[in-house]
Amino acid sequence: MAKNTAQVEAITNREVDFAKWYTDIVTKAELVEYTAVRGCLTLLPYGYAIWENIQRTLDGWLKDIGHENVYLPMFIPESLLQKEKDHVEGFAPEVAWVTHGGDAELTERLCVRPTSETLFCDLYAHIIHSYRDLPKLYNQWCSVVRWEKTTRPFLRTVEFLWQEGHTAHATLEDAEAETLRILNLYAALCENVLAIPVISGQKTDKERFAGAKTTYTVEAMMHDGKALQSGTSHNFGDGFARAFDIQFSDQNNQLQYIYQTSWGVSTRLIGGLIMTHGDDNGLVLPPKIAPTQLIIVPIAQHKEGVLDVAHTLQYRLSDLYRIKLDDSDKTPGWKFSEHEMKGIPLRLEVGPKDIENQQVLLVRRDTGEKIPVSMDQLDHVVPRLLDDVQKSLYEKARANREARTFHADNMADFASLLEQQTGFIKAMWCGDQACEDRIREQTTATSRCIPFAQEQISDHCVCCGKPAKHMVVWGKSY
Amino acid sequence: MAKNTAQVEAITNREVDFAKWYTDIVTKAELVEYTAVRGCLTLLPYGYAIWENIQRTLDGWLKDIGHENVYLPMFIPESLLQKEKDHVEGFAPEVAWVTHGGDAELTERLCVRPTSETLFCDLYAHIIHSYRDLPKLYNQWCSVVRWEKTTRPFLRTVEFLWQEGHTAHATLEDAEAETLRILNLYAALCENVLAIPVISGQKTDKERFAGAKTTYTVEAMMHDGKALQSGTSHNFGDGFARAFDIQFSDQNNQLQYIYQTSWGVSTRLIGGLIMTHGDDNGLVLPPKIAPTQLIIVPIAQHKEGVLDVAHTLQYRLSDLYRIKLDDSDKTPGWKFSEHEMKGIPLRLEVGPKDIENQQVLLVRRDTGEKIPVSMDQLDHVVPRLLDDVQKSLYEKARANREARTFHADNMADFASLLEQQTGFIKAMWCGDQACEDRIREQTTATSRCIPFAQEQISDHCVCCGKPAKHMVVWGKSY
Numbered sequence: 013m014a015k016n017t018a019q020v021e022a023i024t025n026r027e028v029d030f031a032k033w034y035t036d037i038v039t040k041a042e043l044v045e046y047t048a049v050r051g052c053l054t055l056l057p058y059g060y061a062i063w064e065n066i067q068r069t070l071d072g073w074l075k076d077i078g079h080e081n082v083y084l085p086m087f088i089p090e091s092l093l094q095k096e097k098d099h100v101e102g103f104a105p106e107v108a109w110v111t112h113g114g115d116a117e118l119t120e121r122l123c124v125r126p127t128s129e130t131l132f133c134d135l136y137a138h139i140i141h142s143y144r145d146l147p148k149l150y151n152q153w154c155s156v157v158r159w160e161k162t163t164r165p166f167l168r169t170v171e172f173l174w175q176e177g178h179t180a181h182a183t184l185e186d187a188e189a190e191t192l193r194i195l196n197l198y199a200a201l202c203e204n205v206l207a208i209p210v211i212s213g214q215k216t217d218k219e220r221f222a223g224a225k226t227t228y229t230v231e232a233m234m235h236d237g238k239a240l241q242s243g244t245s246h247n248f249g250d251g252f253a254r255a256f257d258i259q260f261s262d263q264n265n266q267l268q269y270i271y272q273t274s275w276g277v278s279t280r281l282i283g284g285l286i287m288t289h290g291d292d293n294g295l296v297l298p299p300k301i302a303p304t305q306l307i308i309v310p311i312a313q314h315k316e317g318v319l320d321v322a323h324t325l326q327y328r329l330s331d332l333y334r335i336k337l338d339d340s341d342k343t344p345g346w347k348f349s350e351h352e353m354k355g356i357p358l359r360l361e362v363g364p365k366d367i368e369n370q371q372v373l374l375v376r377r378d379t380g381e382k383i384p385v386s387m388d389q390l391d392h393v394v395p396r397l398l399d400d401v402q403k404s405l406y407e408k409a410r411a412n413r414e415a416r417t418f419h420a421d422n423m424a425d426f427a428s429l430l431e432q433q434t435g436f437i438k439a440m441w442c443g444d445q446a447c448e449d450r451i452r453e454q455t456t457a458t459s460r461c462i463p464f465a466q467e468q469i470s471d472h473c474v475c476c477g478k479p480a481k482h483m484v485v486w487g488k489s490y
Numbered sequence: 491m492a493k494n495t496a497q498v499e500a501i502t503n504r505e506v507d508f509a510k511w512y513t514d515i516v517t518k519a520e521l522v523e524y525t526a527v528r529g530c531l532t533l534l535p536y537g538y539a540i541w542e543n544i545q546r547t548l549d550g551w552l553k554d555i556g557h558e559n560v561y562l563p564m565f566i567p568e569s570l571l572q573k574e575k576d577h578v579e580g581f582a583p584e585v586a587w588v589t590h591g592g593d594a595e596l597t598e599r600l601c602v603r604p605t606s607e608t609l610f611c612d613l614y615a616h617i618i619h620s621y622r623d624l625p626k627l628y629n630q631w632c633s634v635v636r637w638e639k640t641t642r643p644f645l646r647t648v649e650f651l652w653q654e655g656h657t658a659h660a661t662l663e664d665a666e667a668e669t670l671r672i673l674n675l676y677a678a679l680c681e682n683v684l685a686i687p688v689i690s691g692q693k694t695d696k697e698r699f700a701g702a703k704t705t706y707t708v709e710a711m712m713h714d715g716k717a718l719q720s721g722t723s724h725n726f727g728d729g730f731a732r733a734f735d736i737q738f739s740d741q742n743n744q745l746q747y748i749y750q751t752s753w754g755v756s757t758r759l760i761g762g763l764i765m766t767h768g769d770d771n772g773l774v775l776p777p778k779i780a781p782t783q784l785i786i787v788p789i790a791q792h793k794e795g796v797l798d799v800a801h802t803l804q805y806r807l808s809d810l811y812r813i814k815l816d817d818s819d820k821t822p823g824w825k826f827s828e829h830e831m832k833g834i835p836l837r838l839e840v841g842p843k844d845i846e847n848q849q850v851l852l853v854r855r856d857t858g859e860k861i862p863v864s865m866d867q868l869d870h871v872v873p874r875l876l877d878d879v880q881k882s883l884y885e886k887a888r889a890n891r892e893a894r895t896f897h898a899d900n901m902a903d904f905a906s907l908l909e910q911q912t913g914f915i916k917a918m919w920c921g922d923q924a925c926e927d928r929i930r931e932q933t934t935a936t937s938r939c940i941p942f943a944q945e946q947i948s949d950h951c952v953c954c955g956k957p958a959k960h961m962v963v964w965g966k967s968y
Contacts, residue, residue, distance in 0.1 A: 048570055048612050049563045049600065056617075057558035057628070064559065080535035081542065085527045085649055086564075086602075086633060087586075092526055105592050108565075110602065112587040113637035122527065124564075124588065124602070134526050139534075150535070155564060155632075159591035171563055 023353075026292050030236040037286055038165040041295045041354050051163035051170030055279070058354060061303035062282055063173060067153065069205055069301075070175065070277070073197055079149040079177065084131045086154070087122035092130045096255040099129060102222020106159045108170075124157040129223065129248075129274055132178035133256035140180060140270060143262050147190070148180040166283030167240075167490045174278035180270045182262065184249060187271035188226075191247040194275045195228045198243035206281060207298040207406040208232045208288045209413055210242055211436075211485055213461030218445050221274075225249035231460040231485065233413040234287035237434030239460045239487035242284055245275035283490075288409050289378075295355030296378055298405050299398040306394065307356045308337040309347050311363025321367050325360065325387075329394065352377060357401045358394070378404055421470040426486075427455050436460070436487045440480035442473035450475055457486040501831075504770050508714040515764055516643040519773045519832050529641035529648030533757070536832060539781035540760050541651060545631065547683055547779075548653065548755070551675055557627040557655065562609045564632070565600035570608045574733040577607060580700020584637045586648075602635040607701065607726075607752055610656035611734035618658060618748060621740050625668070626658040644761030645718075645968045652756035658748045660740065662727060665749035666704075669725040672753045673706045676721035684759060685776040685884040686710045686766045687891055688720060689914075689963055691939030696923050699752075703727035709938040709963065711891040712765035715912030717938045717965035720762055723753035761968075766887050767856075773833030774856055776883050777876040784872065785829045786815040789822055789841025799845050803838065803865075807872065830855060835879045836872070856882055899948040904964075905933050914938070914965045918958035920951035928953055935964040 023036035038044050043059030055063065071081070087110060094100045107123040125131065136148060157171050166172075177194060181187040195212055202208040210230035220227040224246035232240045253259070253269040262268050289296040299305050306329065310322040319339060326337045338347050344361070351359060359375040366372050374383045374393065378401050385393045416435030420426035426437055437457060441447060451474075452458055462482045473480050501514035516522050521537030533541065549559070565588060572578045585601040603609065614626060635649045644650075655672060659665040673690060680686040688708035698705045702724035710718045731737070731747040740746050767774040777783050784807065788800040797817060804815045814834075816825050822839070829837060839851040852861045852871065856879050863871045894913030898904035904915055915935060919925060929952075930936055940960045951958050 045613060045616060047563055047609070048567055049565045052563035052565060054563070054609075054613055055561040057560055060559050060561055063561075081538050082535055083533040083538055083541075083633075083651060085525055085530035085532070086635070087527045087530060087649070089526055107592065108588045108600075109590040110586045111589045114583050114585065122586075131525070131532075135523060135532055138523060155561075157564070171565070173561060 023292065023294060026235070026290070030287075033290075033292075034283075034287060035165065037290055037295055037353075043282065043295075044165050049170070051160060053165055053169055055173070058303060059282065062285070062297070062301060063279055065301050065303065066201070066205075066277075066281060067175075070197070070201055071153070073201075074151055074177070077193070079151045082150045082152055083154065084128055084135065084152060086125050088125055088128075088130055090121045090123065092134060093123055095130060095133070096223050096252055099223035099252075103127065103158075108157050108159055125154075126156055126158045127274075127276075128152065128154075128156075128176055128178065129252060130256075132274075133252050133258060133272075136180050136270065136272075137256050137258045140258060140260050142260055143182055146180060146182045146260060146270065147186060149177075149190075150179065151175055151177040164283075164490070166280055166286070172278050172280070174276050176274060176276045179273045180258070181272070182260070182268070182270070184247075184271050187247050187249070187273050191226070191228060191245045191273045191275070194273070195230065195243070195245040198230050198245065198275070198277055201277070202230055202232060202242055202281075202284075203406065205298070205300045206285055206288075207300075207402055207409065208242065208284055209406060209410040211461060211463050211465075213463035213485070215244070215461055216445070216448060216459045216484070218448055219459060221246045223248060223251060225251060229461050231487075232284055232288065233409075233416060233436060233487070234284070234490070235290070235409075235412060236287070237416045237436075237488075239436065239489045240280070240284050240287065241460070241489065242281060243275070243277040246273060248272040248274065289405050290355070293349075294353035296405065297355035297357060299357045299402050302355065302357050303334060304336045304354075304356050305334045305398060306336075306358040306360055307347075307351045308335065308360045308362065309344055309351070310337075310339060311344050311361055311366070313339060315364050317367060318362065318364060322362055325362065325372070325390070329390065332391075333394065333398070358397060376401060378408075419469050420474055421472070423451075423454060423475060426451070426457075426474055430455050430457060430488070434488055436485050438467060438469055438483055438485055439474035440469050440472060441482050441484045442476055442478045443481040444473070444476065444478075447473055447475035451486065455486075457488055460485045460487050460489070501770065501772060504713070504768070508765075511768075511770075512761075512765060513643065515768055515773055515831075521760065521773075522643050527648070529638060531643055531647060533651070536781060537760065540763070540775070540779060541757055543779050543781065544679070544683075544755075544759060545653070548675070548679055549629075549631070551679075552629055552655070555671070557629045560628045560630055561632065562606055562613065562630060564603050566603055566606075566608055568599045568601065570612060571601055573608060573611070574701050574730055577701035577730075581605065581636075586635050586637055603632075604634055604636045605752075605754075606630065606632075606634075606654055606656065607730060608734075610752075611730050611736060611750075614658050614748065614750075615734050615736045618736060618738050620738055621660055624658060624660045624738060624748065625664060627655075627668075628657065629653055629655040642761075642968070644757055644764070650756050650758070652754050654752060654754045657751045658736070659750070660738070660746070660748070662725075662749050665725050665727070665751050669704070669706060669723045669751045669753070672751070673708065673721070673723040676708050676723065676753075676755055679755070680708055680710060680720055680759075680762075681884065683776070683778045684763055684766075685778075685880055685887065686720065686762055687884060687888040689939060689941050689943075691941035691963070693722070693939055694923075694926060694937045694962070696926055697937060699724045701726060701729060703729060707939050709965075710762055710766065711887075711894060711914060711965070712762070712968070713768070713887075713890060714765070715894045715914075715966075717914065717967045718758070718762050718765065719938070719967065720759060721753070721755040724751060726750040726752065767883050768833070771827075772831035774883065775833035775835060777835045777880050780833065780835050781812060782814045782832075782834050783812045783876060784814075784836040784838055785834045786813065786838045786840065787822055787825050787829070788815070788817060789839055789844070791817060793842050795845060796840065796842060800840055803840065803850070803868070807868070810869075811872065811876070836875060854879060856886075897947050898952055899950070901929075901932060901953060904929070904935075904952055908933050908935060908966070912966055914963050916945060916947055916961055916963055917952035918947050918950060919960050919962045920954055920956045921959040922951075922954065922956075925951055925953035929964065933964075935966055938963045938965050938967070
């Protein structure tokens with residue numbers, strides 16, 4: 013069937029079935045294609061281009077503050093994975109095992125990396141000798157594999173793309189500073205680039221990364237009120253260093269264990285973009301991350317001069333923005349739907365009448381607002397509008413989060429609030445894991461984080477009534 | 491042991507033991523580190539930075555001519571790998587097999603991709619319907635795994651990084667044009683960026699890629715006279731399309747099979763850089779690919795004003811070039827050795843006397859030439875020198891290749907030439923694989939390619955004496 017005989021099909025209504033709406037978008041906006049491999053997706057050009065933009069931004073920031081990229085093997089020998097007890101318990105149940113190379117059975121199984129702490133430890137044990145070798149600020153862009161039973165595009169897949177930073181420091185304080193520095197970078201990436209507001213904080217012991225001393229997180233709320241863990245940064249203390257015997261001689265020539273961190277964000281952020289900003293017409297992308305920021309659609313393009321003007325505008329704006337011109341033989345209405353589905357922030361329409369009047373029509377993807385602009389004003393109006401779209405998307409997401417964030421100081425309120433509406437519950441906690449477990453059993457909500465910005469909701473634990481230690485943000489998660 | 495108490499150790503003499511010299515450089519220049527995983531290496535920051543520069547260049551070129559990046563799964567189900575007969579025969583003996591996910595045995599084994607033709611075919615079968623969907627010009631940056639028995643850094647490793655392009659076209663002519671367009675890109679990458687002269691040509695049937703109709707190659711000669719296959723580009727015709735049933739409806743609404751290509755270059759190119767340009771002091775990098783193009787070494791840096799001037803020069807030149815300043819507390823002599831080992835094209839020395847005379851000393855890595863330059867001339871001299879180094883490296887490599895290229899028109903000459911010196915032999919061939927096999931048995935040389943630039947060495951096959959069809963370049967390979 014020829015492509016142009018198909019229709020731009022409507023997607024499921026977002027308020028009716030959020031999950032179905034989501035999976036409609038990932039395929040209809042041509043972000044991914046399902047494959048013959050269970051739980052593994054193909055990232056199509058448009059989906060991969062969003063990831064490239066995330067990479068370019070974050071990679072630049074990481075290099076600016078002294079990080080270097082490396083590449084370590086995708087395989088981890090079983091014996092190496094087992095060196096740190098908590099870590100292997102956390103990951104062994106969900107790894108893929110290579111048992112044969114060609115026709116021969118391997119003497120030792122290799123797992124496909126679910127994360128690379130153990131390989132980085134093995135590397136650091138070889139290359140770190142002196143305090144002069146510290147800090148090591150290494151980062152890796154790669155794919156990892158976790159044998160998940162239930163998968164969902166971008167949110168939870170068997171293989172996914174990410175970056176994993178692994179650093180080594182002379183002191184616990186240096187490691188802690190790095191852990192927080194990166195968390196702030198992740199918050200800036202989410203808020204300033206992806207227009208996704210996040211809450212920064214610490215994970216409870218129960219939710220900590222396998223092998224970490226402290227795990228920090230940035231937590232976002234999606235349009236439906238569920239939480240998305242969007243990036244984590246771990247301080248390992250010297251736990252891995254002791255397990256892998258990684259020591260350096262300090263200024264006094266004394267052997268000391270190193271202190272380590274690791275941190276990562278993944279293609280899950282693309283899922284976050286969809287679920288934060290998308291609407292019933294498809295994806296909505298913040299201009300800073302959109303592969304195409306402005307799409308030019310000529311109207312009555314067969315008429316003399318229209319395509320010439322469209323091309324001139326394209327060349328004029330291409331130096332400053334990521335611009336495309338759609339001069340295909342589809343109807344303008346069809347093109348509008350397609351580019352709305354792909355979430356392109358601005359559409360520029362130009363037809364014979366516009367040319368006569370020396371103007372164009374700009375249309376915002378986020379609001380649908382139509383703005384006639386004189387051609388000679390374009391260079392001023394386009395950047396202002398892109399900036400507006402970026403800010404509005406952030407504010408809209410923030411307003412949704414505020415509207416769906418509640419306080420509870422007893423379990424009855426906690427449960428009934430979550431029954432009425434999915435959202436975040438701010439509630440006090442005594443610090444006891446038994447209460448955390450009970451809250452999950454009674455409400456299916458988990459602790460998202462202990463936010464850095466603490467509020468005093470009450471003085472007692474929402475669950476057991478004992479004196480409270482922290483305010484925790486609770487929510488249902490992806 | 492503190493790092494600064496170690497010595498910059500001498501490396502093996504290149505003429506005495508080329509293989510040992512090579513492995514000395516890959517570790518002493520801090521390109522790679524060996525790992526606990528057999529045949530897999532860690533790419534350290536300096537090695538990875540070279541790869542990033544190759545990526546940036548080639549990725550830009552590919553995008554400029556319409557290619558898009560995608561990411562496909564790293565796993566291939568066994569049944570999918572087996573769909574194209576020649577392809578599975580070529581690759582099945584050397585793949586790693588995943589048989590377990592977590593604790594459970596898989597119902598179907600998955601191989602870790604050795605290359606992704608089968609996955610791209612499966613994708614194209616899903617997304618190509620009409621002539622309007624063609625061409626598809628997809629590329630992927632990823633790592634692949636081949637269960638090699640004998641491995642060598644960059645040249646042959648169990649896992650390596652590469653790009654693999656996979657394209658789909660409406661006609662065989664379009665596929666052939668794409669195959670050659672990419673081969674020309676690879677030749678330009680080698681010659682103009684890496685300063686590695688290459689011979690472009692076609693592989694014999696024996697050396698063709700498993701499943702390809704035609705394989706083209708760019709072949710380089712290393713300093714020791716051996717051949718390095720540096721990039722290949724394959725025209726598959728409609729062979730894979732028939733095996734995977736990938737059809738499209740043409741302008742007349744008739745179903746047709748698509749025509750496909752694939753092509754790749756890998757981190758092997760870094761091995762090529764080392765073996766083409768390196769010398770007894772270490773790596774020598776062409777300026778266009780060097781992570782650092784100019785290193786500033788202050789002399790007597792404790793003296794007042796020296797570091798200030800060094801920093802000023804660094805800032806002044808950093809806008810135009812990749813510059814570093816080494817203000818560590820090592821001695822200048824030590825620094826010279828380190829940066830020579832890393833192959834940095836230019837060194838800039840500046841000390842109190844230079845400052846008095848308002849000049850600096852530039853030192854070329856390739857020739858050792860010392861060039862005093864007035865500070866106010868730097869902006870003119872640096873680009874000219876970098877350009878000179880780039881060109882000289884290419885010319886030197888080309889001269890080495892010419893000096894080691896011989897003609898033979900009988901087997902006695904062929905064998906005795908190769909006994910005297912490793913190099914390329916240009917000799918005529920009847921086209922019969924029996925002769926190709928016999929040449930290999932008698933000389934260990936293989937056919938590198940049938941060059942596009944044919945010469946008429948004689949009119950008969952160097953092996954059997956029958957009428958010749960082609961001139962072939964023969965050589966010993968890595």
